[in-house]
Amino acid sequence: MEEKTKELRKVEEKSLAPSTNKKGLDRNDFLKKVGGGIFASLLLPGVISKNFTAAAQNAITKADLPKLPPETPGEDVIVRMMRDLQRALKKPLAERRWSMVIDLRKCVGCDSCTISCAAENKLPPGVVYRPVLKEEIGTYPNVSERYIPRPCMQCSKPPCVDVCPVNATWKRDDGVVEIDYDQCIGCRYCITACPYSARTFDAGHDYMNEAANSGSCFTGKEVAGKYEAEPIFDYSKAWPREEGVSPEGNARKCHFCLHRVEKGLLPECTVSCIGRATYFGDANDPKSLVSELIGKPNIMRLKEEMGTEPNVYYLM
Amino acid sequence: MNQEKKSGLKFVWTLTIVALIIGLFGLIDRLVNGHANANYGSYVPWGLWVAGYIYLIGLSAGAFVMSALVYVFNVKALEKIGKIALLTALATLIGALLSIWLDLGHMGRVWRMIIHTNFGSVMGWMSWLYGFYFILLSFEFWFAMRVDLIKWSDKEGFSGKLSKLLTFGSTDLSEESKANDKRKLKILGGIGIPLAIAFHGSVGAIFGAVGARPYWNTGLTPIIFLIGAFLSGAALLTFIVYYWGPEKGSDDYRNVILLIGKIILGLLAVDVLLEYAEITIGLWSSVPSETASLKLILFGQYWWVFWFIHIGLGIIIPAILLVVGSKSPKKIAIAGLLIAITFITVRLNIVIPGLAIPELKGLRDAYTGPGLTFAYLPSLMEWAVFVFTISMAGLVFLIGRTFLPVVEVSNKDLEVNK
Numbered sequence: 001m002e003e004k005t006k007e008l009r010k011v012e013e014k015s016l017a018p019s020t021n022k023k024g025l026d027r028n029d030f031l032k033k034v035g036g037g038i039f040a041s042l043l044l045p046g047v048i049s050k051n052f053t054a055a056a057q058n059a060i061t062k063a064d065l066p067k068l069p070p071e072t073p074g075e076d077v078i079v080r081m082m083r084d085l086q087r088a089l090k091k092p093l094a095e096r097r098w099s100m101v102i103d104l105r106k107c108v109g110c111d112s113c114t115i116s117c118a119a120e121n122k123l124p125p126g127v128v129y130r131p132v133l134k135e136e137i138g139t140y141p142n143v144s145e146r147y148i149p150r151p152c153m154q155c156s157k158p159p160c161v162d163v164c165p166v167n168a169t170w171k172r173d174d175g176v177v178e179i180d181y182d183q184c185i186g187c188r189y190c191i192t193a194c195p196y197s198a199r200t201f202d203a204g205h206d207y208m209n210e211a212a213n214s215g216s217c218f219t220g221k222e223v224a225g226k227y228e229a230e231p232i233f234d235y236s237k238a239w240p241r242e243e244g245v246s247p248e249g250n251a252r253k254c255h256f257c258l259h260r261v262e263k264g265l266l267p268e269c270t271v272s273c274i275g276r277a278t279y280f281g282d283a284n285d286p287k288s289l290v291s292e293l294i295g296k297p298n299i300m301r302l303k304e305e306m307g308t309e310p311n312v313y314y315l316m
Numbered sequence: 317m318n319q320e321k322k323s324g325l326k327f328v329w330t331l332t333i334v335a336l337i338i339g340l341f342g343l344i345d346r347l348v349n350g351h352a353n354a355n356y357g358s359y360v361p362w363g364l365w366v367a368g369y370i371y372l373i374g375l376s377a378g379a380f381v382m383s384a385l386v387y388v389f390n391v392k393a394l395e396k397i398g399k400i401a402l403l404t405a406l407a408t409l410i411g412a413l414l415s416i417w418l419d420l421g422h423m424g425r426v427w428r429m430i431i432h433t434n435f436g437s438v439m440g441w442m443s444w445l446y447g448f449y450f451i452l453l454s455f456e457f458w459f460a461m462r463v464d465l466i467k468w469s470d471k472e473g474f475s476g477k478l479s480k481l482l483t484f485g486s487t488d489l490s491e492e493s494k495a496n497d498k499r500k501l502k503i504l505g506g507i508g509i510p511l512a513i514a515f516h517g518s519v520g521a522i523f524g525a526v527g528a529r530p531y532w533n534t535g536l537t538p539i540i541f542l543i544g545a546f547l548s549g550a551a552l553l554t555f556i557v558y559y560w561g562p563e564k565g566s567d568d569y570r571n572v573i574l575l576i577g578k579i580i581l582g583l584l585a586v587d588v589l590l591e592y593a594e595i596t597i598g599l600w601s602s603v604p605s606e607t608a609s610l611k612l613i614l615f616g617q618y619w620w621v622f623w624f625i626h627i628g629l630g631i632i633i634p635a636i637l638l639v640v641g642s643k644s645p646k647k648i649a650i651a652g653l654l655i656a657i658t659f660i661t662v663r664l665n666i667v668i669p670g671l672a673i674p675e676l677k678g679l680r681d682a683y684t685g686p687g688l689t690f691a692y693l694p695s696l697m698e699w700a701v702f703v704f705t706i707s708m709a710g711l712v713f714l715i716g717r718t719f720l721p722v723v724e725v726s727n728k729d730l731e732v733n734k
Contacts, residue, residue: 114683126357126687133678150676159527165439166428185428186421188361189439195528197675200358201421203351205686244350249421302676306527 065089065264077276081266081289088282089264094173098256099283100267101293102149103315106277109134109147113269113278120257120268122232122241125205129254130269149278151269152177152198152254153302153310160190160199169251175283175311176256178235181246190251195306204248206241233259256280283311324559329714335707342700346418353697357687359679360671364664364694365419368702370519371548371663372412372709374541375656377516378549379404380453380508382576387456387498387505393575396562396725399464401553402457403716408549409450411709418701438521445515452511456504459497462486464721475719482720516545523666531598531609531670540590547583548659550576551634554652556713558645562723570645577648580655581638588631609669616669617691621661630658668692 065086068079088096109132117123117130133148158177161169168183169190191199208228214220231238232247236259239247257267261280265271270280281290293299294313301310345353356363383401385391417423429443461482466489468479520541523532554576563569598610613622634651641647672690674680680690694702716722 125685128358128683128685128688131679131682133676133682135678146678148676148678150679150682162434163437163439163526165434165437165443166425166432167434168428168432183425183428183432184422185425187419187439188421189437189522191358191361192671193526193528195675197359197679201351201356201361201687203354203357203687204349205352209352246422249350251421 077279077289078266078271081270081279081281082264084281084285084288084290085261085264085266088285088288089262091282091284095284096174096282097284097311098154098175098261099281099290099294099311099313100151100154100256100270101279101290101299101313101315103277103279103293104146104148105315106275107132107147107149108275109145110274112272112274113149116268116272117254120260121234122228122230123252124202124228124241124248125207127200127202127252129200129252148302148314149269150196150198150302151256151312153196153308153312154256156309156311157307159193159195159306159308163189163193165189176258177253178255179251179253181234181239181250181252184246184250186249186251188251194253195303195308196310199251199253202247202250202252204243235259236262325714325718328710329718332707332710332714335703336711339700339702339704339707342697342702343418343704345697346701349697351421353695355687355692355695355698357689358685359674359688359690360668360692362419362667362671363692364698364702365415365705367660367663367667368705369412369416369419370541370666371660372408372415372705373516373519374545374659374663375549375552376405376408376412377512377542377545378547378551379408379553380512380549381546382550382553382579383456383460384505384509384512387460387501388509393568393571396568396723397553397557397572399457399460399722399724400556400561400717402453402460403713403720403722404553404556405549406453406457407709407713407716408552409453410712411705413446413450414708415702415705418705438518438525442515442518442522445511445518449508449511449515452504452508456501456508458482458484459500459504461720461722462497463489463494464724468721468724478719479721513542516542523670526670528675529609529670530603530606531673532666534594536590536594537666540587540594543583543587543590544659544662547580547587548656548662550580550583551652551655551659554580555649555656558649558652560717560723562725573645573648574643577638577643577651580648580652581635584631584635584638584655605673608673612669612672613665622665625658625661626665629654630661631655 066082068082068086069075071083088098111132114128114130114132118128121129123129130149130151133150135146135148136143137146138144154176156171156175158171161171161177164184165187166183166185168185169177169179172178186201188201191197191201206225206228208221208225211221211224213222217223229241231240233239234247234252235255241248257265257269260267267278267280270278279290279293281288283291283294285291290313293315296315298316299313300316301313303310354363356365379401382394383398383405386394386398386401417426420426429440430447433440433444435441465479465483466487469476469483471479517538520538523529523541524534524537526532554573557569557576558573561569561572595610595614599607601607613619634654637647637651637654672692674690
């Protein structure tokens with residue numbers, strides 16, 4: 001474990017290298033390096049600008065991706081998955097199949113993924129992308145709890161897509177089910193059609209609505225409200241929060257943090273999982289960690305009988 | 317005018333205006349605050365307005381089919397209520413469209429339903445079928461009214477002016493033009509019947525096609541929708557004809573009501589049969605996910621809605637009124653009103669219980685927030701908007717009934733009804 005932490009720290013140091021600034025680094029290199037790094041992810045929403053979409057569509061050049069240390073045995077799975085990610089991103093979009101594996105034996109039900117997802121995507125009240133289902137099983141004295149994190153399943157045969165009356169949602173070539181907030185009319189038919197309740201309705205609630213002004217620099221309606229109005233980057237597009245403007249009034253759901261993934265960063269739930277129970281990668285790449293795990297005999301998917309063929313797998 | 321007073325039209329006008337004012341508060345809240353004050357949300361995404369919409373649209377389809385009996389099948393006994401049936405269909409359709417429009421997350425994008433239609437979605441089909449139905453109904457109403465509108469154009473006051481405006485310049489009162497109207501009505505009504513079945517069937521199919529909701533997902537759903545629509549629409553029409561129909565007190569009037577009474581009784585029987593099939597098959601399947609919604613309806617928190625309002629007031633009492641004792645128009649009208657009003661609970665019991673069952677175990681308490689709950693009761697704002705849509709339908713009907721010659725019998729002179 002200690003070794004792994006060291007490994008991670010190395011990655012962190014490398015990607016944040018410009019802050020310790022070696023001599024002879026030119027401006028371009030400097031910017032590239034700032035762009036990388038796992039932990040730069042925390043700053044991402046503030047860093048991305050509106051013209052950020054175009055690059056996402058096709059294979060990404062090596063220079064755009066975070067720098068990773070040379071491969072070592074026993075390295076942290078996060079580093080391994082980032083390596084997987086980089087391989088996938090170099091392929092054309094249609095050849096990727098983004099998938100997630102969640103190891104239920106490792107999940108402790110801490111809700112870190114739920115909360116970090118809400119922070120990353122600045123989810124308003126009433127909207128949730130990845131709740132953790134909690135179930136008590138067994139009878140006393142043999143009782144335990146089971147936790148099932150439930151992101152969008154990104155089904156291969158998504159029932160939510162067919163029902164949309166205005167073609168505002170579709171299955172992307174890389175496997176993610178996308179919603180175009182500008183086209184969605186907010187009829188909520190897709191919400192009823194999803195067998196996993198993965199879609200939620202953004203009814204326009206705001207955390208700051210009833211808040212008071214505190215007069216301080218960090219808290220209160222005026223200051224914190226500014227944060228709330230900052231854009232989110234669902235499907236790699238900037239969506240500032242304004243009243244009555246999309247994504248308000250739309251159906252919303254988990255999108256595998258595409259805005260991060262296409263920059264070479266893992267989804268927020270994956271990096272924030274304290275038990276390393278969530279894995280993410282390209283299932284079309286036989287060398288990726290997720291491919292390896294999907295081949296295990298103890299793998300399962302939710303509501304397999306419905307034939308929706310989710311791209312989220314669970315290890316039991 | 318004396319007769320109008322007796323018929324309670326003034327009372328209904330007052331009621332509608334008061335309801336409209338109450339409803340306006342809800343409307344303003346909805347337009348200013350969006351969906352923030354609504355109780356539907358992420359887990360129960362459809363609520364009272366969707367139920368109100370399928371309720372009103374059912375009334376419309378039912379009233380329309382009654383008019384079709386006149387114009388397509390030449391059912392002579394019902395001839396005189398053709399126009400008022402069309403007016404009822406039009407008024408309830410407008411209310412229904414308002415209800416579902418206000419329910420959208422982005423009202424300004426409603427045009428996308430037609431321009432960017434996904435014909436792979438039942439809802440996509442529905443929007444087109446609606447469009448056609450609305451146009452067809454408007455034309456049919458006009459052809460049915462044309463001659464009387466021309467006759468009323470000379471009247472003084474608002475009534476005359478409105479009638480003149482709605483003639484759209486037509487002045488032809490020749491027998492030939494009347495025959496032409498009749499022919500057009502027959503064609504339009506002929507297209508209208510399959511259209512009414514298709515569009516209301518498609519509303520039912522919206523629910524029936526959702527594989528994720530076992531309660532909705534049966535082939536019976538669209539059929540129950542249709543029968544329910546015919547029943548509730550015909551029932552409403554009975555009441556309307558009793559109070560505001562043509563030639564009150566005449567033998568014809570009495571016969572019309574007795575005939576519709578028989579029609580409703582037949583429809584009620586079929587409806588009960590279908591409901592019985594749905595509930596018993598659902599319960600006998602004994603798969604918990606299949607029975608959960610039904611158990612919620614029969615024994616859940618709002619069990620009394622099903623047993624008292626729907627079964628008691630909506631089926632048993634009307635059935636007694638229709639079957640037992642001597643047949644009087646008044647009894648039939650009351651039975652009709654009871655069926656028509658209580659039918660909203662049938663619609664609510666379709667929409668809500670299908671959604672109020674968590675799709676995954678453990679989801680109920682996984683995360684909290686507004687709309688992240690499976691317990692749904694409409695908010696005050698939702699009720700007010702519901703009242704608004706109902707009273708808008710009422711207003712359209714009242715304007716038509718009060719100022720237009722909808723109960724005018726074409727082949728008689730103006731004086732008859734004065």
